[in-house]
Amino acid sequence: MTNDLADFLLSAPGRILLREAQTLRDSRAEILSALTRLRKTVTPEQASAAWEMTELRQRGQTKFGPEAAQMYFVREALEQASGATTAAYHARRMGAAGVTEIVDLGGGIGGDALAFARAGLRVALYERDPIRARFAEENVKVCGFEAQAQVVAGDVTAVQITAEALWLDPARRRDSRRVSDPEEYSPPLSYLHALTAKSIGVKLSPAIDHSLADTFGAELEFLSEGGECREALLWKGEARTGQKLRATVLRGDDTFALAGDTDLPGSGSLRTSGTVLYEPDPAVIRAHLVGTLAGQLEAGVMDYHIAYLLADHFHQTPFATGYTVLEQMAYHPKRLQAALTARNAGRLIVKKRGFPLEPDAVRKLFKLRGPEEITLILARVGSGHQAFLCVPAQ
Numbered sequence: 001m002t003n004d005l006a007d008f009l010l011s012a013p014g015r016i017l018l019r020e021a022q023t024l025r026d027s028r029a030e031i032l033s034a035l036t037r038l039r040k041t042v043t044p045e046q047a048s049a050a051w052e053m054t055e056l057r058q059r060g061q062t063k064f065g066p067e068a069a070q071m072y073f074v075r076e077a078l079e080q081a082s083g084a085t086t087a088a089y090h091a092r093r094m095g096a097a098g099v100t101e102i103v104d105l106g107g108g109i110g111g112d113a114l115a116f117a118r119a120g121l122r123v124a125l126y127e128r129d130p131i132r133a134r135f136a137e138e139n140v141k142v143c144g145f146e147a148q149a150q151v152v153a154g155d156v157t158a159v160q161i162t163a164e165a166l167w168l169d170p171a172r173r174r175d176s177r178r179v180s181d182p183e184e185y186s187p188p189l190s191y192l193h194a195l196t197a198k199s200i201g202v203k204l205s206p207a208i209d210h211s212l213a214d215t216f217g218a219e220l221e222f223l224s225e226g227g228e229c230r231e232a233l234l235w236k237g238e239a240r241t242g243q244k245l246r247a248t249v250l251r252g253d254d255t256f257a258l259a260g261d262t263d264l265p266g267s268g269s270l271r272t273s274g275t276v277l278y279e280p281d282p283a284v285i286r287a288h289l290v291g292t293l294a295g296q297l298e299a300g301v302m303d304y305h306i307a308y309l310l311a312d313h314f315h316q317t318p319f320a321t322g323y324t325v326l327e328q329m330a331y332h333p334k335r336l337q338a339a340l341t342a343r344n345a346g347r348l349i350v351k352k353r354g355f356p357l358e359p360d361a362v363r364k365l366f367k368l369r370g371p372e373e374i375t376l377i378l379a380r381v382g383s384g385h386q387a388f389l390c391v392p393a394q
Contacts, residue, residue, distance in 0.1 A: 072135035087115030224283030260292030271300025274310030322393035344370030354380030
């Protein structure tokens with residue numbers, strides 16, 4: 001996306017072209033025929049930009065809902081933007097800290113800024129990329145928050161920022177590649193040392209090294225939605241909850257938080273069998289709170305290197321998926337085939353940890369013709385591999 005193309009898409013002729021492109025996409029037109037149609041009145045570059053924008057708007061609905069149909073996106077910024085549910089959680093955390101005004105540093109196309117405004121906060125969004133800044137300003141208008149949100153195009157590291165609260169979402173890509181070193185972020189994470197505010201929140205990759213939280217004197221939180229650990233969050237100042245480490249699971253409007261201390265190597269009791277098997281939520285695993293969860297569930301760890309838990313009784317929990325173990329055996333394809341046949345299995349869901357074969361390869365080993373659905377969980381236990389035939393726990 002160039003500045004000239006961004007100017008065009010935001011212009012009256014560009015908006016007309018976007019509506020035409022959306023009509024073609026809705027009619028399932030082939031891309032070549034659609035582009036040929038669009039190029040009758042504009043340049044090939046403008047036609048391609050309009051067609052891509054309709055694709056991004058379609059993808060954006062997963063994160064932003066129906067409003068995405070009128071919003072403006074840059075592909076990489078959309079991929080990194082907070083979804084509506086996680087962004088709303090960020091806003092709730094800031095609201096709970098008493099924040100009424102916030103500066104969004106490196107706000108991209110406005111994902112978090114929109115959530116802050118929707119929660120009633122006044123927002124100033126800084127974005128150094130001019131195209132993203134212009135699109136963020138348009139997105140603020142589309143969503144009706146012009147009175148609450150201001151967009152400033154510029155490099156935040158070049159100005160002195162004074163604010164009640166700060167939100168930082170550093171870019172974690174360079175030349176379209178993901179970077180893992182926090183000092184390669186833009187701005188580098190060390191920039192956090194230069195920031196002063198009553199409340200500070202930082203959004204990072206869930207692959208963050210836990211030790212970084214101590215480096216910045218921050219609370220560390222791992223956030224999960226839809227069975228995926230979406231992000232890590234650092235909280236400083238009044239935004240902290242008083243808990244050093246948390247795994248938080250979002251389910252619609254409900255929030256569930258598990259706090260504790262990082263699991264130590266070899267901590268927790270070992271169990272090699274049980275009538276209930278738990279698969280902890282990815283946020284719990286990433287937060288290294290499997291041992292804490294095991295204590296709550298009266299469970300033991302299957303293996304100190306495997307994030308599965310075994311227990312004798314089922315306890316409903318938002319922090320793990322529970323399965324009733326129908327049968328447990330050492331992994332052996334012929335024995336498993338016989339057991340699956342005996343249980344009239346027809347659909348096999350395969351999960352695994354510490355097991356060499358991928359789920360698709362495992363499924364191909366068995367001939368299943370029955371009506372029942374079975375979950376097959378394969379894991380390394382000690383020096384061997386165990387197979388657990390399961391159904392969801394009730």
